[in-house]
Amino acid sequence: MCDTMDLPFETxxxxxxxxxAAQRQQISGSTARRTxxxxxxxxxxxxxxxxLLIVKSGQLxxxxxxxxxxEITLYRLFDLDICLFSASCIMRSxxxxxxxxxxxxxDLLVIPAKIYKGIMEESAPAANFTNEIMASRFSEVMWLLEQILWKSFDKRLAGFLLEESxxxxxxxxxITHEIIGSHLGNPREVVTRMLRYFQSEGMVRLSRGTVEILDRGKLHGLCTE
Structure with missing residues (x-):
């Protein structure tokens, strides 16, 4: 359990x-720090x-x-982001x-699900805040679904490389072709074929375990067509 002075929870x-005050004490007294x-x-x-996971620093x-x-990546979490799906037992739906x-x-802060669920049931502001986070996450998932349904793989791959950069x-x-495939939901072989095409067009240079972007303009133009 952490020293509460190390946890500026309002941040x-x-x-x-x-x-x-009682609810704040419940959270500060039960939250753990985990690296x-x-x-x-x-x-x-x-x-x-x-x-409930709160990212102090790092990336999930x-x-x-x-x-x-x-695998297919739904979304990523960065500094100050909150992960609700790790406490999915409080959301039976x-x-x-x-x-x-x-x-x-x-570096994470972990609020026990039982504690947060109890506060959420008592506090309308906490419940509203939780619903806003959930709505935001589902919006990201819906955006991903639209990308998969309506965008060709070359456009999705170009956008992914620019995002990673x-x-x-x-x-x-x-980054390996296998990891790229895990993010985008495609087999490694499909990723490799498309990256080789990008390389033949002068957009990237490939070597073992790396992808070097050579022409950002072409990649950007491809993913925004």
């Missing part, structure tokens, strides 16, 4: 000042309800896994299994 929970390494699975359908990935073992993985070394602050991406 992480915008609803903090609308809670009662995880890249690749750590924080939650999946077979695990207990992990609790939420994805679903098909029966055939294929959620019927699908989401896996939460650390994409980078990540922005996140990492470099055009030299240390």
């Amino acid at each position: 992480y929970l915008p609803v903090w000042n609308k809670l009662t 995880v390494k890249k690749g750590t699975i924080l939650h999946n359908g077979s695990m207990d309800c992990t609790g 990935r939420a994805y679903i896994l098909s029966e055939a073992g294929r 959620i019927q699908f299994e989401v896996t939460i993985e650390a994409e980078k070394d990540t 922005a996140l990492e602050g470099t055009d030299f991406l240390r």
